Amino acid sequence: MRLAIALLLIFISLSAYGQVDLNTPFQDCNIKGSITLYDYQAKKWTYSNVNDSHLATLPASTFKIINTLIALETGAVADENEVIKWPGETDTVKYGYRPDIYHDMNLREAFQKSAGWVYVELAKKIGKAKYKDLLTKSNYGNADVSIQDPDFWNFGNFAISPASQIEVLIGVYEETLPFSKRSFKILKDIMIEEQTDSHTLRAKTGWTRDGGKDTGWWVGYVEKEDNVYFFATRLIKDRNTPNPDFGSCRKEITRSVFRQLDVL
Numbered sequence: 001m002r003l004a005i006a007l008l009l010i011f012i013s014l015s016a017y018g019q020v021d022l023n024t025p026f027q028d029c030n031i032k033g034s035i036t037l038y039d040y041q042a043k044k045w046t047y048s049n050v051n052d053s054h055l056a057t058l059p060a061s062t063f064k065i066i067n068t069l070i071a072l073e074t075g076a077v078a079d080e081n082e083v084i085k086w087p088g089e090t091d092t093v094k095y096g097y098r099p100d101i102y103h104d105m106n107l108r109e110a111f112q113k114s115a116g117w118v119y120v121e122l123a124k125k126i127g128k129a130k131y132k133d134l135l136t137k138s139n140y141g142n143a144d145v146s147i148q149d150p151d152f153w154n155f156g157n158f159a160i161s162p163a164s165q166i167e168v169l170i171g172v173y174e175e176t177l178p179f180s181k182r183s184f185k186i187l188k189d190i191m192i193e194e195q196t197d198s199h200t201l202r203a204k205t206g207w208t209r210d211g212g213k214d215t216g217w218w219v220g221y222v223e224k225e226d227n228v229y230f231f232a233t234r235l236i237k238d239r240n241t242p243n244p245d246f247g248s249c250r251k252e253i254t255r256s257v258f259r260q261l262d263v264l
Contacts, residue, residue, distance in 0.1 A: 020046070020257065020260050020261060021260065022035060022046075022048035022257060023048065024256075025252070025253040025256040025257060026048070026253060028252075028256075029235075029243075029245055029246075029249035029252065029253060030243060030245075031235050031237060031243060031245075031246065031249055031253075032235070032236060032237065033049075033052070033216075033233065033234050033235035033236055033253075034047065034048045034049040034052035034053055034162060034233070034234060035047075035048045035162075035231065035232070035233045035253060035254060035257055036048075036053040036162040036163055036165075036166060036231065036232045036233075037166075037229065037230065037231050037257070038166050038170070038229070038230040038231075039227065039229060040170070040173075040227055040228040040229065040230065041226070041227045041228075042227075045163075052162070052234070053161065053162045053163045053232075054161050054162075054163050055161055055162075056141060056142060056159035056160055056161040056164070057159050057160075057161075057215050057234070057236070058153060058154060058155070058156070058158060058159060058208045058210055058215060059141065059153050059158070059159075059160050059165070059206060059217065060153060060154055060206030060207050060208035060215060060216075060217055061114045061116065061153070061154075061204060061205060061206035061207065061217075062165065062204050062205070062206035062217045062218075062219045063119075063153035063206070064111055064114065064119060064204055064206075065168070065169070065172065065187065065191065065204050065219075066135070066138060066140055066168060066172075066177075067119055067122070067123075067153070068107065068111060068183075068186070068187045068190070069172075069177065069179045069183050069184070069187055070126060070130070070131065070134050070179075071107070071119075071122045071126065072179075072180075072182070072183040072186060072187070073134070073179050073180060073183050074125075074126050074130055074134075076122045076125040076126050077107050077122060079107070079186060080106060080107045080108040080111075080186050080189070080190055081106050081107070081108065082106055082107060083104050083105065083106050084104065084105060084106070084107070084110065084118045084121055084122070085104050085121075086102060086103050086104050086105075086117070087117065087121060090102065090117045094151075094154075094155075100113070101113050101114075101115040101117070102117075105118060107190070108190045111190045111191070111204075112190065114204075114205060114206075116151065116154070119151075120150050120151050123150040123151065123152075124150050128145045128146075128152075131143075131145050131152075132145055134178065137177075137178045138168065138171065138177045138178060139164075139167070139168070140160060140164075140168055141158065141159050141160030141161075141164060142157070142158065142159050142160070143158075144156070144157045144158050144159070145158060153208075154208045154210060155208070155210050156210075162219075162232035162233075162234050163232070165217075165219045165232040166219075166230045166231070166232050169219065169220065169221055169230050169232075170230060172184065172187065172188070173221060173228060173230075188202060191203065191204065191220070193220070198224065198225075199222050199223060199224045199263070199264065200222070200223045201220060201221075201222050201223075201264070202220050202221055202222075202223070203218060203219065203220025203221075204217075204218075204219060204220060205217060205218050205250060205251075206218075206219075207247065209239060212238065212239055212240075213236055213237065213238060213239060214235075214236070214237050214238075214239055214246055215234065215235070215236050216234065216235040216236075216246055216247065216249075216250045217232070217233065217234050217235075217250065218231075218232075218233045218250040218251055218254055219231065219232040219233070222258065222263055222264065224263070229258070229261070229263050231254055231257075231258075233250055233253055233254045235249060235250055235253075
C-alpha cells in the first residue's frame with residue numbers, strides 16, 4: 001500500500017510538468033541519488049526518488065545557509081563583511097588540503113568559497129545550546145548536535161532530508177524562520193550564485209566524507225518573475241568507488257532537469 005502511494009505521488013508530481021526525464025541525468029553521471037523539486041506557485045512536489053527524498057543524512061556545507069542566520073542572529077559575527085581570523089591550522093585529513101581558503105576572510109567569502117574553518121570558529125562562539133534551540137524552532141532536521149565536535153554538520157548524527165531542506169528554504173524565502181529581516185537580507189545576498197535578466201539563483205553546495213561515503217548536495221531556489229522553484233539534489237557513493245565527476249554532477253544533474261522545465 002505504501003509503495004502504491006509513493007508511486008502515485010511520483011506520477012502526480014511528474015504529470016504536473018509533462019514528460020520530464022529525471023533519471024537520465026543521474027545515469028549520465030554514473031551516480032546514485034535524487035533530486036527533489038517544489039513549484040511554489042503550483043504548490044507541487046516532484047521527486048526522482050520519493051523514498052530517498054525523505055531519507056535524512058548529514059547536511060555538510062548546505063548547513064551554511066541556516067548557520068549564517070544563526071551566526072548573525074547570535075552576534076557571533078556582526079555582518080557579512082566582518083573578517084574572521086585564520087586560526088593558523090586545520091585538520092587536512094578531515095577537510096582536505098585547500099590552500100586557497102587558509103587566510104583571514106569575511107563571512108561573504110567564507111560562504112561563497114565554502115570555507116569550513118570559518119564556520120567552525122563561529123560555532124565555537126555560538127555553542128551547542130543555542131544551536132539546539134534555534135534548530136528546533138526552525139524545524140531543521142533532527143537537531144542532533146550532540147557529537148563532541150563543533151563541526152556537527154559534517155560528522156556525527158545530525159541529519160536532514162532533501163524534502164526537509166526545501167521546507168527550510170521556503171522558510172528562508174518567506175522569511176518565516178525565527179530570524180530578523182536584517183539577517184535574511186544578508187543571507188539572501190551572499191547566497192546569490194547566478195543572476196540574469198530572467199532569474200536569480202540562490203544556492204549552496206555541500207560535501208561530506210563521513211561514514212565511508214561521499215555525500216554531495218546542491219540546494220537552493222530559483223526566482224523568476226512569475227514563480228519560485230526550490231531544489232535539493234543529493235548524491236551518495238561509497239568512497240572506494242572512484243567518480244571524478246562527483247562534485248560537478250551535483251550541479252549538472254540539477255541544471256539538466258531545470259533546462260527540461262525551462263527554468264534555467
